[in-house]
Amino acid sequence: MSTPSIIRTNTADLYDAHVLKNYGRPALTLVRGRGPTVWDDQGNSYLDFTSGIAVSALGHCHPYWVAAVQLQAGELIHTSNLFRHPNQGELARRIVGYAGPGRVFFCNSGAEADEALIKLARLHGMRKAGGEEGKCYKIICAKQGFHGRMFGGMSATPQEKIQHGFRPLVPGFSFGELNDLQSFADLIDGQTAAIFVETIQGESGVRPCTTEFLLGLRRLCDQNNLLLLLDEVQCGIGRTGKFYAFEHAGVRADAIAMAKGLGGGFPIGAIWVGEGAADLFQPGMHGTTFGGTPLACAAALAVLDVIEREQLLAHVTQASGPWLAALTALVKEYPAQVAAVRGRGFLTGVQLTGDIAPYVTALRERGLLVTPSGGNVIRLLPPLNTTAADLAKSVEIIRAVLAAKA
Numbered sequence: 001m002s003t004p005s006i007i008r009t010n011t012a013d014l015y016d017a018h019v020l021k022n023y024g025r026p027a028l029t030l031v032r033g034r035g036p037t038v039w040d041d042q043g044n045s046y047l048d049f050t051s052g053i054a055v056s057a058l059g060h061c062h063p064y065w066v067a068a069v070q071l072q073a074g075e076l077i078h079t080s081n082l083f084r085h086p087n088q089g090e091l092a093r094r095i096v097g098y099a100g101p102g103r104v105f106f107c108n109s110g111a112e113a114d115e116a117l118i119k120l121a122r123l124h125g126m127r128k129a130g131g132e133e134g135k136c137y138k139i140i141c142a143k144q145g146f147h148g149r150m151f152g153g154m155s156a157t158p159q160e161k162i163q164h165g166f167r168p169l170v171p172g173f174s175f176g177e178l179n180d181l182q183s184f185a186d187l188i189d190g191q192t193a194a195i196f197v198e199t200i201q202g203e204s205g206v207r208p209c210t211t212e213f214l215l216g217l218r219r220l221c222d223q224n225n226l227l228l229l230l231d232e233v234q235c236g237i238g239r240t241g242k243f244y245a246f247e248h249a250g251v252r253a254d255a256i257a258m259a260k261g262l263g264g265g266f267p268i269g270a271i272w273v274g275e276g277a278a279d280l281f282q283p284g285m286h287g288t289t290f291g292g293t294p295l296a297c298a299a300a301l302a303v304l305d306v307i308e309r310e311q312l313l314a315h316v317t318q319a320s321g322p323w324l325a326a327l328t329a330l331v332k333e334y335p336a337q338v339a340a341v342r343g344r345g346f347l348t349g350v351q352l353t354g355d356i357a358p359y360v361t362a363l364r365e366r367g368l369l370v371t372p373s374g375g376n377v378i379r380l381l382p383p384l385n386t387t388a389a390d391l392a393k394s395v396e397i398i399r400a401v402l403a404a405k406a
């Protein structure tokens with residue numbers, strides 16, 4: 001048997017001929033990554049402040065993560081949820097340690113985690129309606145939110161660019177204004193089962209829920225017997241300097257969706273469900289073939305180990321202060337181009353006054369990869385272990401691009 005090798009064929013030809021055209025992506029082929037740096041097939045290096053959309057929490061190929069995945073890959077990779085495995089139990093224990101008393105279900109992506117929360121809301125509604133199905137099923141979400149591309153989550157995502165072409169959608173979703181508690185209160189009726197929001201809206205321009213708003217939603221849920229469901233798929237797993245972004249507000253969720261950073265690049269998603277709702281899912285009511293494999297859980301356990309051993313929550317909190325200050329200074333330096341800087345920790349948005357596309361390209365040409373977000377916002381998502389020096393370097397690259405375009 002010959003040994004496998006890394007594929008080096010012409011990527012452009014392969015994509016043109018064989019890959020579905022659902023992404024509008026630049027002609028950039030990445031072949032290697034180490035820490036916050038990636039290299040393209042021409043040998044150029046880039047500071048990767050996309051982290052693959054907040055996924056590569058430890059940067060690329062962290063040695064501890066690689067060792068954990070290699071070790072598990074040679075031991076046992078997949079059994080499906082037909083059986084138990086120590087890694088899944090241990091990862092659930094660790095997540096409960098962060099989230100509080102409750103239980104965990106594992107899946108493979110953010111969208112799947114959000115679907116599970118939507119199903120949880122339906123079960124809560126059925127219980128609320130005395131066991132009658134279809135009587136209490138409505139979910140209130142936020143305008144400009146994002147909850148994935150499957151039918152449930154897409155129906156919870158009131159954006160034309162996401163929904164167009166796919167109607168009819170799942171019924172029962174309505175939408176309040178972010179940070180306007182009264183607009184949510186006005187939507188509650190006897191058929192409402194849950195409120196479901198991102199703690200920080202990631203896809204639509206990095207817009208955080210205020211503390212007051214989150215505490216108000218908690219109150220509304222308590223008063224009306226609704227579940228408070230928080231989508232922490234992007235803002236969770238240390239990205240804001242707390243393990244979950246809602247911890248900044250001191251609010252309690254009934255259930256949480258998480259995914260992106262959890263596996264550090266290995267696909268894994270999860271929901272945590274607090275004690276009050278954890279018994280809603282009974283055997284046979286939900287499931288997935290791949291969710292929580294021994295390998296995926298080994299990857300996630302390695303991420304949690306590194307976050308704890310390298311004290312990355314404290315690092316994000318400390319290092320993000322000067323970085324955000326330096327970015328914010330750009331608003332004054334280049335007011336014609338930079339409208340605002342928003343975010344928390346290493347989930348940051350630089351809002352420009354006009355179209356961001358030429359800026360994203362110019363940043364790439366100067367060696368900085370960033371993720372476009374909605375509302376003319378350039379999203380910066382550095383790995384959680386990014387050094388102060390690399391954060392400063394990102395500001396210099398952005399400043400150089402602004403100066404060149406001024």
Ligand SMILES: *Cc1c(COP(=O)(O)O)cnc(C)c1O
Pocket residue numbers: 108109110111112114146147148149198202203231232233234259260
């Ligand atoms: C990315 C994201 C999702 C969807 O996750 P996928 O892994 O892409 O399916 C859902 N909610 C939020 C807040 C996200 O940022």
